[in-house]
Amino acid sequence: MKTRQLGGLAVSEIGLGCMGMSEFYDPKSMNDAESIAVIHRSIDLGCTFLDTADMYGTGHNETLVGKAIKDRRDKVVLATKFGNVRGPKGEFLGVRGDAAYVKQCCDASLQRLGVSVIDLYFQHRVDPNVPIEETVGAMAELVKAGKVRYLGLSEAAAETIRRAAKVHPIAALQTEYSLWTRDPEEKILATVRELGIGFVAYSPLGRGFLSGQFKGPDDLAPDDARRLHPRFQGDNFAKNLARKVEEIAREKRCTPSQLAIAWLMAQGNDIVPIPGTKRAKYLDENLAAATVRLSADELRRIDAAFPMGTTAGQRYAERAMAAVNR
Numbered sequence: 001m002k003t004r005q006l007g008g009l010a011v012s013e014i015g016l017g018c019m020g021m022s023e024f025y026d027p028k029s030m031n032d033a034e035s036i037a038v039i040h041r042s043i044d045l046g047c048t049f050l051d052t053a054d055m056y057g058t059g060h061n062e063t064l065v066g067k068a069i070k071d072r073r074d075k076v077v078l079a080t081k082f083g084n085v086r087g088p089k090g091e092f093l094g095v096r097g098d099a100a101y102v103k104q105c106c107d108a109s110l111q112r113l114g115v116s117v118i119d120l121y122f123q124h125r126v127d128p129n130v131p132i133e134e135t136v137g138a139m140a141e142l143v144k145a146g147k148v149r150y151l152g153l154s155e156a157a158a159e160t161i162r163r164a165a166k167v168h169p170i171a172a173l174q175t176e177y178s179l180w181t182r183d184p185e186e187k188i189l190a191t192v193r194e195l196g197i198g199f200v201a202y203s204p205l206g207r208g209f210l211s212g213q214f215k216g217p218d219d220l221a222p223d224d225a226r227r228l229h230p231r232f233q234g235d236n237f238a239k240n241l242a243r244k245v246e247e248i249a250r251e252k253r254c255t256p257s258q259l260a261i262a263w264l265m266a267q268g269n270d271i272v273p274i275p276g277t278k279r280a281k282y283l284d285e286n287l288a289a290a291t292v293r294l295s296a297d298e299l300r301r302i303d304a305a306f307p308m309g310t311t312a313g314q315r316y317a318e319r320a321m322a323a324v325n326r
Contacts, residue, residue: 001046001290004272006198007171009120009150011077013265014287015049016042017202017276018065022057024225025208025276032064035278039068043075047287051174051200051274053081053124054109058090062112070114079200080109081154081174083124095323097127099138106142122152122174125323132156132164140168152200155324158191170197175324177201177271179210179260179302180231180240180311183325193270204264204273205257205286206231206311212246212256230313239312248301254292257282261289263302 003010019025021035039050052065062080069076082105085093102123109118121142123135142148150171153164164170173192177184178201192199205211207226214220217227217237226232231240249259257275264273275286294302314321 001287004198004269006120006152006200006270006272007150007169007196009077009171009198011049011272012047013272014047014261014290015051015079015200015272015274016047016283017274018050018052018061019056020276021064021278022061026221026224028221028223030278032067034280035064036068038278038280038283039065040072041280042283042287043069043072045284045287047283048075049077049079049272049274051079051202052113053084053122054105054112055081055084055086055124058086058088059108059112062109066112066114073115077119078113078115079120079122079152079174080113080118081122081124081152082106082109083127083154095125095127097123097130097132097135099134099141102135102138103142106147110147117146118148120150120152120171121148122154122172123156124154126153126156126160126326128326132160133167136164136167136170143168155326157325158187160326161188161191161195161197165195165197170195172198172200172272174200174202174274176203176315177264177273178204178206179245179263179306180206181315182306182308185308188325189268193268199268199271201264201271201273204261204275206260209240210245210256210260215241228317229315230317231311231315233313236313245302245305248298248305252292252294252298254289255285257285258289258292259294259302261286262292262294263299265289266294266299 002013004013152172154174245259249256
């Protein structure tokens with residue numbers, strides 16, 4: 001697998017999102033041993049950019065990833081995040097970006113991961129009550145202390161990114177981007193490119209919707225968190241089904257997932273998608289997207305099928321939407 005640059009950090013051109021191994025998507029199907037096997041296979045196939053966060057499984061995901069990479073730390077680029085605060089029962093308590101919390105979270109993540117340094121450390125969500133200068137200033141101190149190599153932001157607005165970059169170089173912005181979430185094209189992509197910041201695209205398959213595996217809401221497990229997302233509810237689900245990529249994928253002799261990831265990669269060499277999975281067969285399918293080449297005509301057809309703003313429903317419920325792009 002080839003590499004791409006996130007600021008000055010070289011990573012595999014496709015990464016592995018590890019969130020679903022610990023929480024949110026069909027919880028009853030989670031299996032630590034199987035997830036560790038998927039991470040090992042990912043590394044063996046050259047997909048060495050691993051993404052986790054302290055909130056995933058309330059720390060469980062970092063511990064899981066730490067176990068998986070214990071004997072192969074030098075082979076991976078490890079990214080994790082802080083900022084979303086959760087209580088002992090997993091309840092969401094808000095966002096924090098104050099300096100003391102930044103340092104506290106980093107030390108806790110290092111311990112759970114079992115590593116001495118985090119390659120890429122993201123602020124998961126921007127704290128509206130703390131100046132971004134304070135947050136990034138504290139993150140910069142972690143770099144000086146040797147606990148973190150590169151810094152990143154997630155779901156930050158353009159002006160916030162500019163302010164942050166004046167405090168310390170930002171290597172990457174991680175924000176949702178896919179055929180059904182093209183919001184970054186309005187302003188964010190131009191901003192990060194102007195500043196030399198790479199873009200990590202999470203949910204590149206629209207939380208699995210673009211894979212074509214869901215035909216109706218009942219295809220989701222009863223406790224699957226996607227049932228709470230507006231795009232998976234009521235009439236929105238049916239409306240969004242009409243904009244799948246299956247026809248073009250059949251013509252290309254690839255899967256819808258591969259087409260969606262290939263489209264994203266074709267938007268620029270500074271974009272690194274991080275599809276998540278806890279199954280080896282889907283890992284292999286996703287990574288094979290790196291071999292799919294789309295012509296200018298095919299890209300135009302895909303753009304026409306998924307124009308910006310046509311996906312029905314917000315990407316999160318109201319409370320979560322309030323925490324993005326700020």
